[in-house]
Amino acid sequence: MDQNPFVYGEIVTLPAFVDRADELDRLVGDLGAGQKVFLISPRRYGKSSLIRQALGTLARYGALTIDITVSSYSSYAAFLEGYARALLQAETRIDRARAWLREAIQSVRPEVRYEVAPTGESQLAVSFPVAATGRDVSRLAAEVFRLPQDIARTRRRKVVVALDEFQAVGAFDGGSVEHALRATIQRQRDVGYVFAGSEPTLMERMLGPRRPFYKAGPVMRLGKIPESVFAPFVETRFRRSGMRTEPGLGAAIVELAGNLPYDVQRLAHEAWDDARAAGRRKVTADDLHATLGRLLAEQGPLFDGIWQRLTLPQRSALRAVVLQEGRELLSADTRVRYRLGGASSVQAALAALVRTDLVMREDTRYAVIDSLLREWVARKTF
Numbered sequence: 254m255d256q257n258p259f260v261y262g263e264i265v266t267l268p269a270f271v272d273r274a275d276e277l278d279r280l281v282g283d284l285g286a287g288q289k290v291f292l293i294s295p296r297r298y299g300k301s302s303l304i305r306q307a308l309g310t311l312a313r314y315g316a317l318t319i320d321i322t323v324s325s326y327s328s329y330a331a332f333l334e335g336y337a338r339a340l341l342q343a344e345t346r347i348d349r350a351r352a353w354l355r356e357a358i359q360s361v362r363p364e365v366r367y368e369v370a371p372t373g374e375s376q377l378a379v380s381f382p383v384a385a386t387g388r389d390v391s392r393l394a395a396e397v398f399r400l401p402q403d404i405a406r407t408r409r410r411k412v413v414v415a416l417d418e419f420q421a422v423g424a425f426d427g428g429s430v431e432h433a434l435r436a437t438i439q440r441q442r443d444v445g446y447v448f449a450g451s452e453p454t455l456m457e458r459m460l461g462p463r464r465p466f467y468k469a470g471p472v473m474r475l476g477k478i479p480e481s482v483f484a485p486f487v488e489t490r491f492r493r494s495g496m497r498t499e500p501g502l503g504a505a506i507v508e509l510a511g512n513l514p515y516d517v518q519r520l521a522h523e524a525w526d527d528a529r530a531a532g533r534r535k536v537t538a539d540d541l542h543a544t545l546g547r548l549l550a551e552q553g554p555l556f557d558g559i560w561q562r563l564t565l566p567q568r569s570a571l572r573a574v575v576l577q578e579g580r581e582l583l584s585a586d587t588r589v590r591y592r593l594g595g596a597s598s599v600q601a602a603l604a605a606l607v608r609t610d611l612v613m614r615e616d617t618r619y620a621v622i623d624s625l626l627r628e629w630v631a632r633k634t635f
C-alpha cells in the first residue's frame with residue numbers, strides 16, 4: 254500500500270511542497286545575484302523548506318551552497334567551527350582543505366581532521382583551539398566570515414549561504430556578530446546570503462535603524478499558503494495515495510489547522526494514518542475530528558505544562574484570544590466577559606504570550622500559533 258503522502262516536522266521536498274512559486278523565484282533570483290536576503294516568519298511556516306528548494310535550484314545552476322542552522326550551536330565558537338566545516342566541505346580534498354583553512358585563518362591554528370559521526374559516517378571536523386577572550390572570538394569571526402568570498406574566488410563559482418534560525422545569534426553576543434557579518438558580507442559580490450529568522454519581533458528589530466543590518470538587503474516576509482491552493486493540494490495527495498475524501502475535507506483540514514503549513518500537514522498525516530490503521534479507504538469529517546481528539550489527548554501533558562507556567566492574567570488573555578478569535582481584546586465588553594482587568598494589564602499579558610511564541614499578531618488580530626493548543630484551550634480550560 255502507498256506511503257503516507259504528508260510530511261511534517263522535517264523539511265519538505267518536492268512532491269510534498271506546495272505553492273510558494275513567487276517566493277521561490279524571488280529567492281533564487283536574489284541569491285543568484287549575490288544579494289543579502291532576510292526571510293522572516295513565525296516558526297513552521299516553511300522557511301527552511303523554501304530555502305532548501307532555492308538552494309537545490311541554485312546548485313543545479315552551478316552555485317556552491319551552504320546551509321547552516323545557527324540555533325543548533327551552543328556557543329559562538331562552536332558556531333564558527335560548524336560554519337567553517339560547512340564551508341570546507343565545498344573543498345573535498347582534505348589536504349587542500351587544511352592548507353587553505355590554515356592560510357585563511359591566522360588568529361588561531363585550526364585543526365582539520367576526519368571523525369566518525371554518531372551515524373557511523375566519517376565526516377570532516379574543524380576545531381579552533383579555544384579562543385579565550387571575546388576579542389579573540391571576534392577576530393576569528395572576521396576571518397571565518399570572509400571564507401565564502403575566498404571560496405567563490407578560488408573555485409570560480411557563485412556561493413550561496415543560508416543561515417537559518419539566524420535570530421539565535423542574539424545569544425552569542427548578538428551585536429558583535431551582526432557587526433562582524435555586516436562588515437564582511439557587504440563586500441562579497443559573488444556570495445548570496447539568506448538570513449532566515451523565526452522570531453519576527455527579534456528579526457524586525459535587527460533590521461531597524463541604528464542596527465548593522467539596516468537596509469543591508471531585501472526583506473521577504475513569508476505568509477501562509479493560500480487556502481485555495483492548500484486545500485485542493487491536500488485532497489489530491491489523499492486521492493493519489495489511494496484514499497478517498499468526503500467533499501470539503503481539504504478545506505476542513507486547512508481550517509482546523511489554522512492554515513499553518515506544519516499543522517495542515519500534521520493533521521492530514523495523522524488522519525491518513527488513522528484511516529489506514531482502521532483499514533478504511535475513505536476519510537470523512539467525523540474521522541477528522543476523531544483524529545483531532547487523539548492528537549489533543551496525546552499533547553495534553555505538554556499543553557498542561559505550558560498552561561501551568563502562565564500567570565493568571567496570561568491564562569485569561571490566552572482564553573480570550575481563543576474564544577474571541579483574537580479580536581476586540583481590549584474592549585470593555587471583552588475585558589468584563591473574560592475577567593481580564595485593565596487594558597494595560599491585558600496588553601502586558603498579550604505581549605508576554607507573543608514573546609514566548611504562543612500567540613502572534615496577524616494584521617488586526619491575535620492568533621494562537623499552534624492549532625492544537627488553540628483547541629485544547631477551548632476545550633480543557635475554564
Ligand SMILES: Nc1ncnc2c1ncn2[C@@H]1O[C@H](COP(=O)(O)OP(=O)(O)O)[C@@H](O)[C@H]1O
Binds near residue numbers: 272273296300
Ligand atoms: N511549501 C510547503 N508545502 C507543504 N508543506 C509545507 C510547505 N512549507 C512548510 N510545510 C510544512 O510545514 C512544516 C514546517 O516547515 P519548515 O520549512 O520547517 O518551517 P520553518 O523553517 O519556517 O519553521 C514542514 O515540515 C511541512 O510539514
Ligand SMILES: [Mg+2]
Binds near residue numbers: 300
Ligand atoms: Mg526552519
